[in-house]
Amino acid sequence: MSEHDSPHRYAGAEREAIYKVIAERRDMRHFRPDPVDEATLSRVLETAYQAPSVGLMQPWRLIRITTVALRDAIHAMVDRERRKTAMALDERQEEFMRLKVEGIRQCGELWVMALADGREEHVFGRRTMPEMDLASTACAIQNLWLAARAEGLGLGWVSLFEPLELAKLLKMPADARPVAVLCIGHVDAFYPVPMLVQERWTEPRPLAEMVFSDYWGEGAAAVTGALSE
Structure with a gap:
């Protein structure tokens, strides 16, 4: 250790593992339907609970989707928004429609990450920046992503949906709001580069x-x- 290194620095292999999981995290769209081990899933979910949040407000709520009917309804909702997004892309419409943008029906686990109700009560850190509740929730999703990758599981963040429609479907309180549909599950392989780069989208x-x-x-x-x- 050099004189400039922190005494709190992790050992080499531990540091390398952290940088590796960050570099190899991928937004996955292709899944196998195999079930996810409950103990593994519990470890992954614990990392969301451990995420930083402004004022320790912990604004995130997770809804596990367990019925085929709800999966199908969410898939239909996402597909409608996919088509509307394609229309808004003008000359890239056909190219976009060829992209696989979700794995809702294939993944072993489907979850919805939402902002909790009652958020207006939390002022600490949000008086001038109320959107910090959303930033805190994004931190929880990132924790899930990295932990899932470390466990060999893929995670895909789907945002192609109308929030009010999904909130109504899932019987959320009036001031709660869905942020992400999260596909979690086993994969045959992780993309060597981000999928949108691999597909030459950007x-x-x-x-x-x-x-x-x-x-x-x-x-x-x-x-x-x-x-x-």
Whole structure:
């Protein structure tokens, strides 16, 4: 350990495992229908509970979808929005329709992540930025994603749905709101690169374009140089 290293730093293999799971996380669309072991699922769900949240408000709620009828209804809802999205894409409409955008009927587990009701009571950290409840929920989803990948499970975040329609279907309180349909399950393989890159839909922007020094748009911070080489 060099004089600049923190005494709290994890050992080499532990650090490498963390960076590896982050780098190899994928938004999965292709699943096998095999059931997910309950003990494994419990470990993965615990990581959402451990996610950071502003003011410790823990605004996330998870709904496990266990009936075929609800799966079918959610799939139909997503398919309707998929077609509307395609129409809004104009010249890329046909290309978009060829993409697989969900695995709702194939995955072993289907969950809906939602924002809880009563969120207006939480002011700590949200007085000027009320959207921090959504940011906190995204942190919980990221934890699920990384834990699932570490367990060898795929996770796909589906956002093609009309929130009020899904909330009504799942009998949510009036001020609760669905954020994501989460497909979780076994996969034959993880995509070697993000699926949208693999399908040539888009390419990620370089890190250096996203990091500024002092003022918006001014010179990338020097630390990005080594990372983007």
